[in-house]
Amino acid sequence: MSQKTYVAGVGMIPFAKPGQSGSYIEMGAEAVRLALKDAGIDYNLVQQAYAGYVYGDSTCGQSALYEVGMTGIPVINVNNNCGSGSTALYLARQAVESGTVDCALAFGFEQMQPGALKNFWTDRLPTMGKGLDASAVAFPEGIGMPGALMFFGGAGKEHMQKYGTKMETFAAIRAKASRHAANNPLSVFKKVVTTEEVMADQVVWEGVMTRLMACPPTCGGAAAILVSERFAKKHGLRTDVVILAQALATDKPDAFDPPSMISVVGTGMTRQASQEVYEKAGVGPEDIRVCELHDCFAHNELLTYEGLGFCKVGEGEKFVLDGDNTYGGQVVTNPSGGLLSKGHPLGATGLAQCYELTNQLRGTAGARQVENLQHALQHNLGLGGAGVVTLYGRG
Numbered sequence: 001m002s003q004k005t006y007v008a009g010v011g012m013i014p015f016a017k018p019g020q021s022g023s024y025i026e027m028g029a030e031a032v033r034l035a036l037k038d039a040g041i042d043y044n045l046v047q048q049a050y051a052g053y054v055y056g057d058s059t060c061g062q063s064a065l066y067e068v069g070m071t072g073i074p075v076i077n078v079n080n081n082c083g084s085g086s087t088a089l090y091l092a093r094q095a096v097e098s099g100t101v102d103c104a105l106a107f108g109f110e111q112m113q114p115g116a117l118k119n120f121w122t123d124r125l126p127t128m129g130k131g132l133d134a135s136a137v138a139f140p141e142g143i144g145m146p147g148a149l150m151f152f153g154g155a156g157k158e159h160m161q162k163y164g165t166k167m168e169t170f171a172a173i174r175a176k177a178s179r180h181a182a183n184n185p186l187s188v189f190k191k192v193v194t195t196e197e198v199m200a201d202q203v204v205w206e207g208v209m210t211r212l213m214a215c216p217p218t219c220g221g222a223a224a225i226l227v228s229e230r231f232a233k234k235h236g237l238r239t240d241v242v243i244l245a246q247a248l249a250t251d252k253p254d255a256f257d258p259p260s261m262i263s264v265v266g267t268g269m270t271r272q273a274s275q276e277v278y279e280k281a282g283v284g285p286e287d288i289r290v291c292e293l294h295d296c297f298a299h300n301e302l303l304t305y306e307g308l309g310f311c312k313v314g315e316g317e318k319f320v321l322d323g324d325n326t327y328g329g330q331v332v333t334n335p336s337g338g339l340l341s342k343g344h345p346l347g348a349t350g351l352a353q354c355y356e357l358t359n360q361l362r363g364t365a366g367a368r369q370v371e372n373l374q375h376a377l378q379h380n381l382g383l384g385g386a387g388v389v390t391l392y393g394r395g
Helices: 024-039 060-065 084-097 129-138 147-163 167-181 195-199 229-235 267-281 298-307 316-321 346-362
Strands: 005-012 048-052 075-078 103-110 203-205 220-228 241-249 290-292 375-382 386-394
Touching: 005 024, 005 084, 005 229, 005 346, 024 060, 024 103, 024 220, 024 346, 048 060, 048 084, 048 346, 060 075, 060 103, 075 084, 084 103, 084 220, 084 241, 084 346, 084 375, 084 386, 103 346, 129 147, 147 203, 147 298, 147 316, 167 195, 167 298, 167 316, 220 229, 220 346, 241 267, 241 346, 267 298, 267 375, 267 386, 290 346, 298 316, 298 375, 346 375, 346 386
Parallel strands: 048 075, 048 103, 290 375
Antiparallel strands: 005 220, 005 241, 103 220, 241 386, 375 386
8 A cells, every 4th residue: 555755854055156165075064964954853864865965976866864863774865867856856756655665765866076077988889869960950050069059949939930939938937937047046047137138148159048047057955855755743743744645657669769859858758657647546737836957957947847757748838928838927937046046956846846946835935935825846958868756745
């Protein structure tokens, strides 16, 4: 029999630019300590731990966790690209829900370098080979570009060509992110920018993207303590936030054939995982009032509106122009500021989203608070691929 899984504690450290943070060991350990403190338990009660990161060697999770305690528990390291943090959360939730353990820790961290993402292995075939092959057919002019720019910029350009979406709409998404991040003391960027300022920033792709439309390389850490109901009752822990449903999807053949940049960047995974979650929980996109989603580029945020069912395919621009992506609209997307303004330390992002939505459901998000919430949706994406969608509710 499955057990309900509660978020008993969350922790997150302020995100920082590369070179301005502590080591991954310090960041990971501090995030875990904060989550334990928030839950009100000692580390020796944790029965399993899952660590998410991308740019690190083997057993980085143990290196960080050993600074908190050395109790001999299983520690599993997770690398699912930018979806690593939420994959760690997925595994921790499975362990508790199945009854394997009653208390599991999911944490993530990243110590990143400045500049665009890059491969560090040059003596072997790269990952995402199927995506690269499809991109070469769908978007041959992108060959030679930095990978993330080619994938997500190419997908945004395809949306512009298919549906008439304007570059200014992506700029408006970035401006919205800055307004939200201004109320988040943990975000790396707190300066509010206008749509016009985003448009006037350094051009990285003429007619498609300026620098501000891409998330910055960021360092940081975040963590969550997940527990069963019986464990919470035994130790007097809070049960006000519950994971109602969760799904992890990988690519299907139609992600690459016929070749389409919109498909290559994971909209199929987003659609599949969100539909699974909606069906399991008995809710629909119309029931969602707050969502933390994977806005690694402003272009991907718009694509994700459509993938999660907040609007019809091709109507993402209208969703933005109608103000349905912010306070007073249909769904407040990324009240934290999202990856664009809060920052994107790859392995920590999924847990940072959990941190934000847990506080939203608790009613402790301060100036970012979305009122009258019953549900909160999380979307975290890793190309290659891993699409994780999580639905939280009031316990």
